[in-house]
Structures are given as C-alpha cells and as structure tokens.
Amino acid sequence: MAFARVFIDGVDTDPNTAAIPVGDVGFVRGYGVFEVVKAVDGVCFRLPEHLDRLERSAAMLGIELPSRELLTRWAADAADGIPEAIVRMLVSAGDDPWEGPCRVIVTGEPASPQMASLRLLPVNAPWHSDGAEWELLRGKTLSYANNFAAIRQARMAGFDDAVLIGRSGRVLEGPTFTVGWVVDEDGRDIYETPAMTTGILDSITRTAVL
Amino acid sequence: MAFARVFIDGVDTDPNTAAIPVGDVGFVRGYGVFEVVKAVDGVCFRLPEHLDRLERSAAMLGIELPSRELLTRWAADAADGIPEAIVRMLVSAGDDPWEGPCRVIVTGEPASPQMASLRLLPVNAPWHSDGAEWELLRGKTLSYANNFAAIRQARMAGFDDAVLIGRSGRVLEGPTFTVGWVVDEDGRDIYETPAMTTGILDSITRTAVL
Numbered sequence: 418m419a420f421a422r423v424f425i426d427g428v429d430t431d432p433n434t435a436a437i438p439v440g441d442v443g444f445v446r447g448y449g450v451f452e453v454v455k456a457v458d459g460v461c462f463r464l465p466e467h468l469d470r471l472e473r474s475a476a477m478l479g480i481e482l483p484s485r486e487l488l489t490r491w492a493a494d495a496a497d498g499i500p501e502a503i504v505r506m507l508v509s510a511g512d513d514p515w516e517g518p519c520r521v522i523v524t525g526e527p528a529s530p531q532m533a534s535l536r537l538l539p540v541n542a543p544w545h546s547d548g549a550e551w552e553l554l555r556g557k558t559l560s561y562a563n564n565f566a567a568i569r570q571a572r573m574a575g576f577d578d579a580v581l582i583g584r585s586g587r588v589l590e591g592p593t594f595t596v597g598w599v600v601d602e603d604g605r606d607i608y609e610t611p612a613m614t615t616g617i618l619d620s621i622t623r624t625a626v627l
Numbered sequence: 628m629a630f631a632r633v634f635i636d637g638v639d640t641d642p643n644t645a646a647i648p649v650g651d652v653g654f655v656r657g658y659g660v661f662e663v664v665k666a667v668d669g670v671c672f673r674l675p676e677h678l679d680r681l682e683r684s685a686a687m688l689g690i691e692l693p694s695r696e697l698l699t700r701w702a703a704d705a706a707d708g709i710p711e712a713i714v715r716m717l718v719s720a721g722d723d724p725w726e727g728p729c730r731v732i733v734t735g736e737p738a739s740p741q742m743a744s745l746r747l748l749p750v751n752a753p754w755h756s757d758g759a760e761w762e763l764l765r766g767k768t769l770s771y772a773n774n775f776a777a778i779r780q781a782r783m784a785g786f787d788d789a790v791l792i793g794r795s796g797r798v799l800e801g802p803t804f805t806v807g808w809v810v811d812e813d814g815r816d817i818y819e820t821p822a823m824t825t826g827i828l829d830s831i832t833r834t835a836v837l
Binding site: 419425437438443445477509549556563564570 | 760768
C-alpha cells in the first residue's frame with residue numbers, strides 16, 4: 418500500500434523508503450493493532466473515540482502505547498496538507514512480542530472517492546465471533562487475512578466487496594466496514610444495525626449514526 | 628524477533644538492518660503465509676511437505692510463489708552454518724494485496740533448546756474452525772494475533788504455553804504446535820491426535836508420527 422506521509426515512532430520518514438525490520442512481530446505474527454480515521458482539512462473524524470478503541474485493542478495484546486498527546490499530534494501531522502485524508506495508525510508489539518517497546522507507524526494518504534453503491538457477496542465467516550465471547554473480542558488487530566481473503570473472493574466473483582455471514586446465518590459486518598439499514602416505521606426512517614452482542618467491531622460511525 | 632540470516636527475495640541481507648516497506652500488506656493486513664522448518668546440519672526436516680503446505684496456503688490468498696527450486700535454495704542458504712536452525716519462510720502479498728508480486732523473507736536462527744515438559748493453560752479459541760468448513764481452512768497465514776495472545780495469556784498466568792479449546796469443548800492444538808497423546812492398548816502404545824475434521828493445521832510432524 419502506498420502512503421503520502423509516514424511517521425515511524427514520530428519520525429517524519431520518506432514514504433518511498435519507509436521500512437520496518439523484518440523481525441517486527443506485526444509482520445511475522447500479525448501481532449499488533451490499528452485504527453483508520455478520515456480527516457478533512459486536517460481535522461480527524463472523532464479521533465478521541467478512535468484512540469479509545471486503539472487503547473482497548475492494545476491492552477488486549479499487552480501493548481503499551483505512547484501518550485495520547487503524541488498519537489494525536491502524529492495523526493494531525495499525517496493528515497497535514499491532504500484535503501481529504503485517510504490516516505492509519507498501525508501499532509505493532511515491535512521486535513519482541515512480550516518485552517516491547519511497541520512500534521507506531523502513522524500514515525496519511527488521499528481518500529478514494531466513495532462509491533454510490535456497492536455490490537456485496539455474502540461470505541461465510543466462521544472465524545467471526547458471531548456471539549461467542551472471548552478475551553480478544555472486538556480487538557482491532559493487524560491479523561486481517563481472513564477479512565482480506567473475503568474481499569478477494571468477492572472481487573474474483575465480480576462483486577465490489579464482501580459482507581460477512583456468521584455461523585448463525587446472521588449478517589454481521591463488512592471486512593472493513595460496518596453494516597446498517599433503514600426501516601420505514603410509519604413514515605419515519607429508523608436506522609438499524611446488527612447488535613453489538615454479535616461481536617461486531619464497535620464502529621465509531623455506527624455509534625455516530627445511531 | 629532476531630534472526631542470524633535474512634534473505635529478502637533471495638538477496639542475502641544484513642540481519643541487523645533487514646527491512647520491508649511499511650506498506651507491505653503482510654504488515655498492514657497480516658495478508659501473507661508462512662512456514663517454519665527445523666534444519667539439522669543444513670538439512671531441512673521434510674521441506675517438500677512444508678513447501679506443499681506453503682503452496683496450498685498461498686493459493687488460498689491468491690499469492691503466486693517463486694519456484695520451488697528458489698525456495699529450496701533460500702531455505703538451505705538460511706540454515707547454512709547453523710548446526711540446529713529454525714528456518715522461517717514468510718511470504719506476504721507484497722505492496723499491493725491484489726496485484727503482486729509477493730515478497731519472500733527467508734530467515735535462519737539457532738533453535739532454542741526443547742523443554743522436557745510444558746505446563747499448558749487451556750484457552751478458549753472461538754475463532755478456531757473446530758469443525759466449521761470454509762475457504763481458508765488450514766491456511767497458515769501471517770494473521771496469528773489470536774494465537775499469540777493465547778500464549779501471552781498463558782504466560783501471564785504462570786504457564787509455559789496455551790492449548791486451544793474449541794467452541795465444542797474439544798482440545799484442538801497449541802498456538803504454534805500440534806497436540807498428540809499416547810494410549811496404552813493391551814501393552815502397545817497407540818499414538819492419537821485430534822481429527823483433521825476439527826480444522827487443525829495439517830501438521831507435518833503429526834503426519835510423520837502417525
């Protein structure tokens with residue numbers, strides 16, 4: 418993936434050469450967490466809520482984050498000068514899965530234009546919680562291979578993206594988006610989404626819209 | 628993680644500076660596959676079987692691998708000069724999840740001494756297939772955060788490692804090892820393991836022992 422700006426542990430780095438050690442456990446084991454935030458004119462959408470979730474995810478993996486002040490500054494720096502930016506915050510456990518320190522990559526890139534509609538392929542996602550409780554539930558980790566394989570499967574079949582179906586047969590969420598729908602209730606539009614008890618990601622957009 | 632030897636797409640690289648681009652989707656999305664092989668005096672244990680599995684895993688993610696001849700040579704090079712070596716083959720989809728080319732990191736490091744016994748903490752693993760079929764079943768991807776979090780949980784509780792328990796309550800496998808046991812049948816030792824229908828990884832060691 419190509420980025421316009423890259424900050425590695427806060428250091429402004431040339432995006433063409435920005436690199437991490439091959440032994441980083443975010444790479445070797447997908448052991449890390451992340452957030453993606455949209456920024457318009459340098460202002461990130463609900464950044465505190467995204468950082469709250471990043472902190473919860475990091476705590477699940479025992480990763481100690483830099484201060485909120487630093488993360489906030491790096492996010493602003495990554496969005497700087499890009500009118501509509503996607504800011505990614507990728508935090509791996511670093512070179513040692515248990516000892517730290519973590520490694521923080523904050524990137525900025527121009528947002529892609531949103532599509533007016535999407536054709537979605539339903540994909541079975543038995544790896545999804547779909548109601549089962551466990552310690553990492555709703556952690557947003559770097560281990561997204563299953564989600565990305567679902568997108569690939571959808572594209573191969575001529576669709577734009579996938580929508581994940583749980584073991585129960587319920588619609589859960591997209592591989593990288595949340596799902597909602599509008600019900601007409603006596604002429605009023607009621608917005609609905611899958612319940613949080615399905616184990617879907619605690620989407621900031623979902624909470625903002627509900 | 629620290630390596631003694633690193634080959635990046637076949638290029639012998641200084642392990643102290645060996646790096647991959649931050650945009651590698653193996654890092655950003657855990658979108659890649661891997662194998663770990665032990666080598667004694669430069670001879671890898673059942674390398675063809677490991678490469679078979681690597682090919683199956685890569686096919687699940689739509690990753691096109693370099694030739695078997697190259698992978699075999701790089702594995703030998705990574706083990707060279709290390710009496711008891713762990714050879715890792717890490718293959719990410721590269722800088723673009725869909726277009727390729729892949730990126731191949733082959734590393735060598737001295738094997739750690741094996742422990743005579745392990746104290747294992749049972750950890751619930753609802754993300755595990757445990758009998759559910761799907762397209763990525765038994766793919767050995769870089770997305771190992773759940774497994775590594777299970778190891779961490781076990782260590783925090785004073786155990787050496789974890790053993791994964793599925794939704795059905797069955798013992799499945801370890802986060803990075805296969806599970807077997809010996810049954811005394813009329814004075815004969817019978818070796819048993821969980822069934823492949825549970826969706827456990829198709830362990831080379833398991834097949835060699837059975």
